[in-house]
Amino acid sequence: MLVRVEAAAITAPELTWAETWESDGVDRTPIIPSHEFAGTVAEVGDGVEGFAAGDPVFGLVPFDRDGAAAEFVAVPASSMGHRSSSVDPTIAAAAVLPALTAWEALHDRVKLAAGQRLLVRGGAGAVGSMLTQIGHAADAHVTATVSSADDVERVRSLGADEVVVVPRGSDPEDLRGFDVVVDAVGDRIPRWMYAAAAPHGTLISLQFPPDDELASEYGVSTVFFVVSADARRLAELDDLLANRRLTAEVASLFPLERGREAFETAGTPGRRHGKVLLLVRADRI
CATH class of the missing domain: 3.40.50.720 (NAD(P)-binding Rossmann-like Domain)
Structure with missing residues (x-):
């Protein structure tokens, strides 16, 4: 599916992971980072069921694919789930x-x-x-x-x-x-x-x-183990977030054009707790 990104969370160590830079031994640079996202479905690919354009979603882009620090990201349907309307995209992206x-x-x-x-x-x-x-x-x-x-x-x-x-x-x-x-x-x-x-x-x-x-x-x-996303886990997490039995702390928010500064902030030792996020929609800043 093609997702219109609203928020993308940063995990600074991802820039040190081999799968960020290559896939099956093949260099894939230049890359797009930030694999934790929340947004809305823009388009649904062939064979995908249970999703429609406009649905609020969140999920985790596989680490050997380009991430969500962009206006749009293509994501396998198995790596994302529905997001309740009451769950803010910044909290969903920070939590995932x-x-x-x-x-x-x-x-x-x-x-x-x-x-x-x-x-x-x-x-x-x-x-x-x-x-x-x-x-x-x-x-x-x-x-x-x-x-x-x-x-x-x-x-x-x-x-x-x-x-x-x-x-x-x-x-x-x-x-x-x-x-x-x-x-x-x-x-x-x-x-x-x-x-x-x-x-x-x-x-x-x-x-x-x-x-x-x-x-x-x-x-x-x-x-x-290395974590993976699936629809069942994401549904459980959405339920916990929607019912306020789970929350995520957001340390700071950056617009997409300040992505380098956001990654540098996320990698700073001793910074305040919580996720650093990129907000792709300017009207949310």
């Missing part, structure tokens, strides 16, 4: 990648159940905040770690039952017995996270493959 990642981790990879204990490392980040909210919505007991006391109340407001301050480089010794442990920080997984999982618990890594030797030492299962 971190929320899809969190949903796949907790519902498709481990099937988190009510009452289970979930530990989220990095609860203040984009993915960590979604893990916290989706874990809370699943009636799990959610413990989230943050690196600064400044983030405690904000993460608690997202649904964390317990928030623990763990400064970078430190190893907490009192986090034990979790059914599911998820690393949302994005660096190498520290030993203490393997120890935090209960015997036969599961550790999920979103950036780097887990260490098999450490997993065996602590008796935990491991999961590592």
